[in-house]
Amino acid sequence: MKNEIQPWETLKSDIVFDHKWYQLRRDYVRLPNGLELDDYFVSVRRNVALTFPLTDDNHVIFVRQYKHGVQDILIELPGGVIDEGETEPIEAAKRELLEETGYASDNMQFLLQVADNPTKDTNKIYFFLARNAHQVSAQNLDRTENIEVVKVPVADVEGMIISGQIRVSGSVALCLLALKELEKEI
Template identity: 35%
Template structure:
């Protein structure tokens, strides 16, 4: 399978980052899955046939109680062009999942929240039998391509 990522300029760090598509809910009442659907479409122009919840983590529990929810979107297909906010500087990056895993293992996901979410995504895919342990460096069976 492929990974749909974005390369986004982060002004605070002054450089580009390889990231998972995502963002914040528009309101406290917006469902995290709906926010994920909206963000995937806005940032990439893709929609997914299936969404699997991977879990959440606290980005900064010393100061804030907000949660960052992670989903994996399966069966993605492009249905539109990205609709970026004026301040967003990002580009869609489609690469083989094995290549994305290699980039993660080699430390190329420099945004700590994205790296944590990518790890949660791989754990979920592995637990559901959608990828093999070999893909994430655990040995064992070969990866399963679910296209």
């Protein structure tokens, strides 16, 4: 007989680092088998919206930028954190698409909510498919951003994943999900 999966009991939590972009929480927990841990660290982060923008001429709009955490220049889908005051993830998806690329869409479809790294992070990622994406303005980047807009034929996206050109986990997942969704229309 299988053991029933049960949640851990949180006995106490302390914020050990607090910054506007990131909090580190130390949880004191009791596991279902009775074992207690006094040093389970959790990254408390804001939720993210990520968009697969598809143009009328069947191109996907990606962004290419330096990511300091992995110290590499990566190709990924446009997206970012859901700001305070944004009541729906689609608001952040539209805002980030416009800011990072200058593109907009009047046909945004929610596809899925996923956990980013559920072992140690609290945040979720909301995936959107944006059909009829079209350029409406120049980029409006933060002073810390230097982003190149990359327009890729939709037929090349899967190959770019397989070859490792697209290797950011959320972008890989959303690309494959969006491609599957688009197959339904063919």
